Amino acid sequence: MDRTGIDLFMTFISPVPGRRPPRRSRWLRAATAATAVIALSAPAPLAFAAVEDSGEEQPPTAVLAPTNNGILPASGSLTLTVTADNPGTEALAAGDATFELGTRPLTTGGALSSWLDSGAAAVPFAEVGETAVPEIAAEQSASESVSVDTDDEIFDDKDPGVYPARVVYRTGDETVRARTVIVVPRTGEPAKQVGVVVPITAGPQSSGSLSADTLRALTADDGDLRGQLNAVAGTDAILAIDPAITASIRALGSAAPADAVSWLDELMSLPNDRFALQYGDADLAAQVGAGATSPAQLASYAAYLDAANFAAAGAAAGGATPEPTPTPGAVTVPTLDELLDVGADRDAVFWPATGTAGAETATVLGALTGTTDTPVTLLPSSVVRTDAAAHATADGADLLVYDRDLSALLEQASTSADDTARDNALAEYTARATLGSPAGSLLVTVDRANGRSESELRDAIQAATALPGWTTTDLDGLLAERPATVRLTSIAPDEDRIAMIDDFRDAQPGLRLIAGVLEDPALLASSERATELQLLGNAWRDDREGWDAAVQAQRDRIDTWTDGVALVLGGPITLAGSSAPLVFTVRNDLPWPARVNLLATPGDARLVIESTTEVSIGGQQTSRVAVPVSALVGSGESSVGLQLRTPAGLDIGPRETVQVSVRAEWESVAVVVLAVLVSVLLVFGVVRTIRRRRRMPVDA
Incomplete structure (x- = not known):
């Protein structure tokens, strides 16, 4: 002392x-x-x-x-x-x-x-x-x-x-x-093996795809993604990559910032073992807690693809002869699989945020079918009831268990701007790893964190991979070991995130209905699903206030889009004739062109109406629709029922009723009045002419 x-x-x-x-x-x-x-x-x-x-x-x-x-x-x-x-x-x-x-x-x-x-x-x-x-x-x-x-x-x-x-x-x-x-x-002792998992993520995002401006900032020399890539380059870290990053860059085509394209090329050329996180690094435990039997998947990326940013099939740069193509001149956009590709050799690897997932999440993920490889879930040792090596199984679920305490020290070091404090944490990491005695290989993570610098992250990775007497290994090496049977503790999911999922799930029928007015319904579906996964991203955990605001903005957007196409009604209409069009206005608040049918039905037999009128409306525009109407009576009060429908015949919004005042006899009255006026004018002209002639002097 x-x-x-x-x-x-x-x-x-x-x-x-x-x-x-x-x-x-x-x-x-x-x-x-x-x-x-x-x-x-x-x-x-x-x-x-x-x-x-x-x-x-x-x-x-x-x-x-x-x-x-x-x-x-x-x-x-x-x-x-x-x-x-x-x-x-x-x-x-x-x-x-x-x-x-x-x-x-x-x-x-x-x-x-x-x-x-x-x-x-x-x-x-x-x-x-x-x-x-x-x-x-x-x-x-x-x-x-x-x-x-x-x-x-x-x-x-x-x-x-x-x-x-x-x-x-x-x-x-x-x-x-x-x-x-x-x-x-x-x-002089046999080397032991250590695997080090490092995430590559873009931080909290509130839009489904990263914009060109966002990517430009993230991949610039001082950007977070550039720092992460520089930190892992030349190391043996196992990379856990958010596919939202690769998809966002590729979806921009020729409009992608040069720094982002270069960053993606460097990422794909790294020899590191890797796996894909869920899109947006979405919260897996919350999805399971909300009743999902599998993680949410994107079905399309149509909302973020612009054909103008992609070269026509068969086009060749520099005047070279194009390769033969079945449809010369047709534009080819990347497929969803091509957009999401991170270069992983293994699929179905899941990494819930530390402290969020336990036995329930592992069971659901381990039971997934339809994957090329056996599903594997990464969990911290804090939820494992018995000491075990990195490879383990629990109730049939395949697991990779990482040391929670050692990983916490690496995370602490990777977020410490002070050199001495960072070196102190790394010295403790080295000491604890030296005194530890895992049954097999050791797995650690440099866990998720926002805003850390390149030097902070690189120091942590190098310390993790440079333990004396240890060599690095990859996923296949970890999974090749015989698994130990363990028991997992339960972890209660985040109730606020479950409530968000429930809200978005309740909105799906309305969104699917309104998507039916689009030429490609996947435009709306892909935009909403991608945005919701980004809002489930684990990066939001450090910014609760910002997350609350982003989720509320998404709720407001869903409300706006669910009511995105509707009639804009005025007051009662007067039909001054036996046959005339009635004009109505339809608005489209969606960012894409919409096509609907306007169904008009008379309130009684006094009106004859063209029942269905097709309406095309540009994105975020209004359109005026003329509906031909004929009156079978001279005058009276009637009504017209109006209903918007998708091209598939599904009703959009409530049925509306417009009051119509029929004044068909006004045509005859107008003719009589006009004839009388003309006659009066003619008589007046003749009389005036005769009187003027009588006043004229007679020649001698």
Whole structure:
């Protein structure tokens, strides 16, 4: 234990301090190196120690981390870095940091947890270095390092294992302690196998397909998708790819941004083993919880395909002679399978979001039929009731079980912007993997997360795939092992997501009905299904407020589209004649052209009506429809019933009634009045002419 015996949890970032020459311990023969960087404080969830509180001021904190993921290199030096953080409003006085290393290893996972959680370790410590820490301004951080040569006597005859390391930072009256671990690797033993799964996803999306602008931002040099691709390139990670990304890029054809096309080409050329997530990385557990017996699938991508963006079949660039084609000049758009292709060698691999799925989800997914390969579900070890290797079965379902604790450390490291905090998490990952004893291969994930940088993700992947004494394997290698029989716990699905699925399911009959007015009903169906799967995406879990707003917007859109084609009625109509057209207005709020039939029926026998009129309406437009009508009586009150129907004869919306006032005798009245007026005008003209002649003088 340290001189104070007090430990806390803490994190930091660093400013640029000066430093005084460090004192050397009798064990230290290598020169100590010190560096410092100034930045704003950024707390992270790692365990550290803080001691005496000065009044109401927040106490300083510190974190300690080794380089090289905590692995002692075979030659060269081991570097330990402490980052001290000052969250208070007053500067911390210049101080010093003393680094110590345990002389005996921690032999169990429990001993490792006790050390990292509370600083308890029944081993002696030896000082390996000391360095000065400059004054730290309020709300700033500072980092300092020491390096110890691997040929220092502290490392002489050190047995392989996990060794505790600590630092004591003193500043004024404050003493802060932080802990980490060092791994001395074991050599000469058979290598064990580890598989590392990394997701490639686009983050939360509220539209069915990613737009050109969205793809342009995501695949630019500083975009999230570009960072993910760069991070996995050159590693042995198993990729879990959202097919919504590949489909969105391919569906744009020639309109796809150049960066997106290049990104897709690079992704498909990677040699990494891979599998496809569900479209939009949709929540599998919620679908099962809502009663689905299989994950929702897209039946079409028609809403997002524009033939103008694809070259005509048989067309050749540069004037070359085109290849023979059955229909020269016809435009060929990609098929759904071509759009969704991620280059996977195996289908039916399912990865529910960690913590969402248990026995129920695994049972449903494991019972799927019609797949090329046996369905396999990835689940965390936290839902497995017995220890097992990566390959397991439960109630007939084939499983790949990943270590939850190790995966959580990798996820933590992949989202930590502070280098020291990230190195601390990776050192703990290496130590826990070293002390673990899986029955077979080990499976870990660098779990889903939004907004992490390329360097953060790459550091986590490299640490996961570079465990000393381990080699990487792929899905086939993991599944080739004999499975262990396990029991799974139940996990309650997210009730809010189930409610969303139920709402969208209830809207399907109305959407299918209104889709019947389209030349291609798949336009509406594909748009809605793709959008709903995106809203079920696991990326929304970190943004509940944004998810609520996006779901409500989709509900409003469904309401608008369900009533997307309807009559626009005015007031009563006057039919001033025995035969005349009645004009009605039909609106189309859908973004695609619609075709409907307007059925008009007279309210009584006084009217004769052309019963059915075909109406074509452009997308988001209105159209005026003239319905010929004949009156069999001179005058009276009647009505016309109106009903819109799909070309298949299904009613759209309610039946409407329009009152019609028939004034057919007005034609005769108008003729008589006109004749009288003409006659009067003629008589008046004749009389006026005669009178003018009588007034004229007679010649002599």
